[in-house]
Amino acid sequence: AQTVTQSQPEMSVQEAETVTLSCTYDTSESDYYLFWYKQPPSRQMILVIRQEAYKQQNATENRFSVNFQKAAKSFSLKISDSQLGDAAMYFCAYEVARFGAGTRLTVKP
Amino acid sequence: DSGVTQTPKHLITATGQRVTLRCSPRSGDLSVYWYQQSLDQGLQFLIQYYNGEERAKGNILERFSAQQFPDLHSELNLSSLELGDSALYFCASSGQGVGELFFGEGSRLTVL
Numbered sequence: 001a002q003t004v005t006q007s008q009p010e011m012s013v014q015e016a017e018t019v020t021l022s023c024t025y026d027t028s029e030s031d032y033y034l035f036w037y038k039q040p041p042s043r044q045m046i047l048v049i050r051q052e053a054y055k056q057q058n059a060t061e062n063r064f065s066v067n068f069q070k071a072a073k074s075f076s077l078k079i080s081d082s083q084l085g086d087a088a089m090y091f092c093a094y095e096v097a098r099f100g101a102g103t104r105l106t107v108k109p
Numbered sequence: 110d111s112g113v114t115q116t117p118k119h120l121i122t123a124t125g126q127r128v129t130l131r132c133s134p135r136s137g138d139l140s141v142y143w144y145q146q147s148l149d150q151g152l153q154f155l156i157q158y159y160n161g162e163e164r165a166k167g168n169i170l171e172r173f174s175a176q177q178f179p180d181l182h183s184e185l186n187l188s189s190l191e192l193g194d195s196a197l198y199f200c201a202s203s204g205q206g207v208g209e210l211f212f213g214e215g216s217r218l219t220v221l
Contacts (some may be wrong), residue, residue: 033208043197044111045152045212096142096201096208097154097167 006092006100013082014108020067021077021103023092030054033095034068034075039102040088048090051075082107112136115200115213123221127188130216134181134202140164141183142210143175144199152199158183191218 003026013019025034036048051059051068059066063083067076079086087107092100112135122128134141143155145168154167158177169175172190177183187194197217201210 031144035209037210043215045199045201045210048176050209091151093152095211096157097165098202099144099152099154101151 004092004094004098004100006090008103009101010106011087011103012081012106012108015082015084017082018057018078018080019082020104021079021090021092021105023075023077025073025087025092025098027073027094035093036064036067036075036077037091037093037099038067038086038088039091040085045091049077055077068086079105084109111211111213113200113202113213115198115216117167117216118214119217119218119219121219121221122190124190124191124192126190126220128190129188130185130187130198130200130218132183132185132200132202134183135204135211138186138202138204138211139181140203141177141181142201142203143169143183143185144201146197146199146215147193148196155185171209187218190218192220194218 002011005024032053038046038048049061063080065078089102091102114133116131122169142157144152155169157165159174175185197215199215201212
């Protein structure tokens with residue numbers, strides 16, 4: 001079974017600084033998708049970024065980028081120039097059926 | 110706005126009762142997914158429908174059932190409700206291909 005592990009229940013970052021959220025997963029598949037979703041206090045789940053496993057290049061979306069290490073089954077999210085609006089729960093997901101327990105990110109002004 | 114509509118937004122009911130949650134996917138999306146999120150927990154995948162057919166089943170209890178109708182909207186039926194069923198229930202939809210999910214705002218169920 002595919003499992004997704006987020007080892008950091010909570011993280012804190014100073015505004016304008018950079019923070020990295022960790023995610024590891026387990027799978028025997030060779031081709032798959034990985035996602036990071038953001039859940040702000042409104043509870044709406046919002047896609048942050050996605051990575052296709054067959055692509056070696058790390059995905060980037062503005063201030064958000066990933067470090068995808070396929071052999072290590074690691075998929076971390078880097079948020080640069082953190083903003084107050086980045087404060088939220090962040091969930092790592094393997095395809096559509098496996099989500100990590102989440103990391104609560106606090107941004108300090 | 111994700112384009113996915115869920116009703117009701119909030120629902121309070123008693124143990125032993127039955128409720129129905131409704132989801133309208135984004136226009137053109139054939140897949141509908143249901144998830145349960147208990148307080149401060151991650152999302153638990155319940156079930157997926159694709160164009161009216163059950164495609165995948167996750168940790169869905171036997172007391173729960175779902176269906177997708179010809180107009181592609183979906184309903185999640187929860188029966189014999191227990192206190193532990195109190196949670197946020199999300200519906201999501203996706204088109205073909207990359208599997209990106211578009212989530213509704215969720216239905217918050219409180220069982221007293």
